[in-house]
Amino acid sequence: MTNSSRVLKYGMVGGGDVSSVGELHRNALRLNGDAELVAGVFSHDLEKSRRTGAELGVDASRIYASADEMAEREAAREDGIDFVDISTPNAYHYAASKAFLELGIHVACEKPLCLTPEEGVDLEEVAARTGALFCLMHTFTGHAMSREARALYEDGVIGELRTVVVEYPQDWLVDALEKETEETKTWRSIPALSGRGAAIGDIGSHMENWVHYVTGLGIHSVLANLEALGSGTMLDNNFQVITKFENGASGFFWGSQVAVGYDNAFKVMLLGEKGSLEFWQENNNYLVLRLRDQPMQVLSRGSAYSRPESLKYLRTPKGHPEGLTEAFANIYSAFADAIRDRRDGTVKPEQEYGYPTLAMGVAGVRFFNACVDSQEAGNAWVEL
CATH class of the missing domain: 3.30.360.10 (Dihydrodipicolinate Reductase; domain 2)
Known part of the structure; x- marks a missing residue:
């Protein structure tokens, strides 16, 4: 049984389409058993987002119209999310990541990080200022x-x-x-x-x-x-x-x-x-x-x-193949360790945890x- 003190709360931006990687991300997090989906903006279409959220068991009051709204309202809650998972097309990574980083909410984001080096440097500066952690979901690592x-x-x-x-x-x-x-x-x-x-x-x-x-x-x-x-x-x-x-x-x-x-x-x-x-x-x-x-x-x-x-x-066990979901889950496991350490007052360089970092994303x-x-x-x- 998972220790309830270790369970993190997360929200999603994107990931509502059947063909998207969103379900892979959710399955990986389920595999770890230490993160619960509680909020989301699953689509630009609010009605579609609400339908997806309901199917995933997310409370209707925590399904939002935009990443900005979700970041502001979740940051204001005592039981707000510990991190957000961004599974949108490339062009939306920067704005969504920045909205959460600005409010000190940790971010896990699909690759590539953003579209331009200037956007990447800006995200680095925001994360350094607010102390938020950032994990880039490069599966093969x-x-x-x-x-x-x-x-x-x-x-x-x-x-x-x-x-x-x-x-x-x-x-x-x-x-x-x-x-x-x-x-x-x-x-x-x-x-x-x-x-x-x-x-x-x-x-x-x-x-x-x-x-x-x-x-x-x-x-x-x-x-x-x-x-x-x-x-x-x-x-x-x-x-x-x-x-x-x-x-x-x-x-x-x-x-x-x-x-x-x-x-x-x-x-x-x-x-x-x-x-x-x-x-x-x-x-x-x-x-x-x-x-x-x-x-x-x-x-x-x-x-x-x-x-x-x-x-x-x-x-x-040795000789029993693992696959894509496990690879995602391993990255999330390392990221969850970093979040829990930060929550408990332990600060270590992100590269020590073994997940792809924001600096790698900029590169x-x-x-x-x-x-x-x-x-x-x-x-x-x-x-x-």
């Missing part, structure tokens, strides 16, 4: 073997990073490739809603974030080629990016949402001076470690040799905007 990779890298097992190769092919936009019209296109094809880049902001932000999360290294400069394959109205749906990292390491990112036959094949190779690590999201219970003059090792989640940083998030926004700048400059090098 929640897998136990991503935590294992981070611990191995921090311990110097593969040495200093020399180069990184990241690929992320999907095919979910193939059918829409030639069919999308001005009348039928989704928000992902509208710059005002998705940002200046589509695939580069959607999946490119995952690629940059995983490397940043595991190695702690930010990207110094990029040379990008963004393509809109097909003859529809899509923004970029295929890209190649050469990167230079802060420590001088190089990188190559390839991502596509029109790669026929690929489901969600996110894969990373970190190559260091002493060895390399390989993580494949579709086979996320394992991590490949290659050390100089040694045979290749396949590390299995939950093994006796696993690091405490990954064992902490074990939910099923991601700088990354995909720099990639668009590079494309618009004729595929030239651009510093972040």
